[in-house]
Amino acid sequence: MHRFLKVFLVAGSLLAACAPPVLAQPQTRVPGSEAEIRLTFAPLVKRVAPAVVNIYTRRVERVAQTSPLMNDPFFRQFFGNLSPQGQPRERIARSLGSGVIIEPDGVIVTNNHVIDGATEIVVALADRREFEAKVVAADPHVDLAVLRIDTKGEKLPHLEFRDSDDIEVGDLVVAIGDPFGVGQTVTQGIISGLGRTGIGDLDAQSYIQTDAAINPGNSGGALVTMDGKLAGINSAIFTKSGGSIGIGFAIPANLVSSTVASALAGKGIKRPWFGAQGETVTFELARSLGLDRPGGVLINAVYRGGPADRAGLKAGDVVLTVDGREVNDPRALKFRISTRRLGETVKLDVIREGRHFDLTVALVEAPETPPRDLTQLQGNQPLAGATVGNLSPAFAEEIGTDTLDRGVIIVKVADGSPADRLNIQPGDRLVKVNGKTIEAVSGLQKLLASADRWSLVLKRGSQQYTLNVRL
Template sequence: MRILQTNLLPAFLSIVALFLVQSNLSVSSVHAQTVPTSQAQINLSFSPVVKQTSPAVVNIFTKTLVKERAVPSLFNDPFFRKFFGNNLPGRERKRMGRSLGSGVIVRENGLIVTNHHVIDSATEIQVVLADRREFSAELVLSDKDTDLAILKIDTEGEKLPTLELMDSDTIDVGDLVLAIGNPFGVGQTVTSGIVSALARTQVGVADFQFFIQTDAAINPGNSGGALVTLDGKLLGINTAIFSSSRNGGSVGIGFAIPANMVRTVVHSAEEGRELVRAWPGIAGQDLNADLALGFGLNRPGGVVVSNVYPGGPADKAGIRGGDVILSVAGKEVINVESLRFRIATIPVGEKVELELWRGRKAKTVTYLASPAPETPKRNEQEIRGSNPLAGSVIANLSPALAEELHLGSLWEGVIVKNVARRSPAHRISLQPQDILLNVNGVKINRVSDVEKALNKKTKNWTLVISREGRKRTLELKR
């Protein structure tokens, strides 16, 4: 379970205390409203939903090869540490680390969805069904950006119980939900709560942030488990919690990846293809209250387009700089993160309508869901020889590579992908994601331009790079 530490415990306890006081003051009126009046009400229970859904939730156990340095006990003495620091003599050894999580069976043939971080770097994955049968699992697809992974177990033709993915856009705040998983490895556990909020985008546990928040108790080991509605459908995959305690205990703020994103990843796994998502093809910013006033809108919400990739899907749809994107396929766009989520969940090749605000008027355009193009080809090259860039790996930037590296609208140029330690490039403090702009007076647009500049014999070097949007010039003399 991804744990997001906070310092909210004192405030949280204060709120709980206030709630308890208020509850005691009004206890008679509450009881008067909730006393059961029939046998059916007395027997009201989540049991039928649990019996229907829990067989499709599995426990996942993984083994991971962990590298660590074995240091002789002699060198644990503070005297030796004073001289050696972290460079203590010893040898590297490997050991098996173990972790646990949960998963959900989404297809009868044994296709299981879980979190990427549950199986990340695992050398062995074991799945335990609700009836305690164990299976070795094969990793079919893993996507760090969404924190989702798809596993497959061999059922030898047996059909397994499954959970149906619902349309997660039909849920409302306040709806009752159940969280099912394997917290702390104690075994399958069910907790209940409500949908506390929708479209949470400031959680920071995945690149595509658009989470369902719930107060159903979620704890370490629940990762990859099911968040289900009372009609027995899968609303989301539990992935993270806020916690004010070191052991990661629940304080009633948990997050789940919506089923609509899960569906996209599952379909890619079923078709046996690489996960390819639709791409907005624009750069933009959130529409705040001040901007809304300037655009003639009565409230904030939406994305102001600042740049459109030429020939991309937004350009072909007729979107241009200065437009405000308000909705995708009838679903409201709140900010840039929600726009990315909405576009990414549209199947590639499908057409949807986007509502825009242009010139103080509403306008609708048709958007064809398309992946980010890899134009130009990345032409990845490792630089060698006697030059200050030696030891670096460079590539042509494209929208596809920019998406892969999470660079936003940085769509063109030559990017540094990697820098070898103790290399000339490392010594001049070159860093991954630096953009090469100029080498000895040669303007850099492609990898071939770098090769051309390096072929010129010179004793002195002038490099111009862009780092996090700022230009830097490096003068290097022998």
């Protein structure tokens, strides 16, 4: 950062006397002690680096064999438009990432994308010892996974969590990981930004941005503050070349901490459920709501009987802060809720019709009501081959759809089935069959079985479409 000092010279003693005092130029000096001459991050790195590990994974992939002859136009003229793909074969795919030991008995946290689909996970410590790791729990919606290795009672170096809400832009940090498989690497930088959202398509986002170099292989590694604590898990970079250009992102330690606590409780990763959804308050919305500036989340739907509803939150309210921390879009609001633990409460600063007030929301686990009742549909009807289920807040959260949605959702579609031929896709929600609203799987099966032609209304994302079918 450069500081520019403008000095204006004004003639006349009176004007000079009235002028504000001129700031003294900062004095430069050479280092005055051996400690200043040898200013280094080495003591910090020696203390924290042993807690950062390398993670090697392997998984079996099925890929189609391709004949190089089919890429030649001369041969393709004899075979027409036949696919150049042959019979699928299996191959072993290997990947490399990083992880952080956060408990001395061998609990490790990393990114979910580092271990996703792996059939074998090997953790290599800083002293080159290797251990087979098992997945305790993983959450693809926030890209975190918790692993465990058997240390036979040995206590390993580990990092403590920093309160990531206390981190400020400009704080010094170091990033530790294994980029490109070259070996453990340390880079240094500052916190460039906080609360970054819109990075990828994960659910709960409020990334820490840093200019410490992060490259492929750094995923799952540590972002460490100068007190030797874990500020976040390095997860993503913004790049046009595939390498670091000084814009990296880390998942904040508070979200990592709540994820680990839930995973170690033994019931998978369970997050608090808020029970409301909203939209970003834009300039136009702020003006229509009588707000002096854009900010907050405009609530547009509240789940009846959910935590937000019981606390008194209503559609049309604007949530400005959660526990004193600003939320400027729905992902930031979800992040703030996700950093809390089941059974805790959060305090909301809310505006309703121009009036400020506080609401206290008790956070609970999303309920599975109604039961999901997973059913594969069969018979002579258009949805045969599709597996459907009843939506509940818990099931919706598990599959990554809107937790306020109700009704019946397509979970899976068998290849080559009637549903597949109609381009029915997982995630489609059934709205109506032959003009009747679908509320449960049981009612759906009866409607499908009692007709010989069908008018299906489905919702895919924000789009609704109709299929008229006769078999």
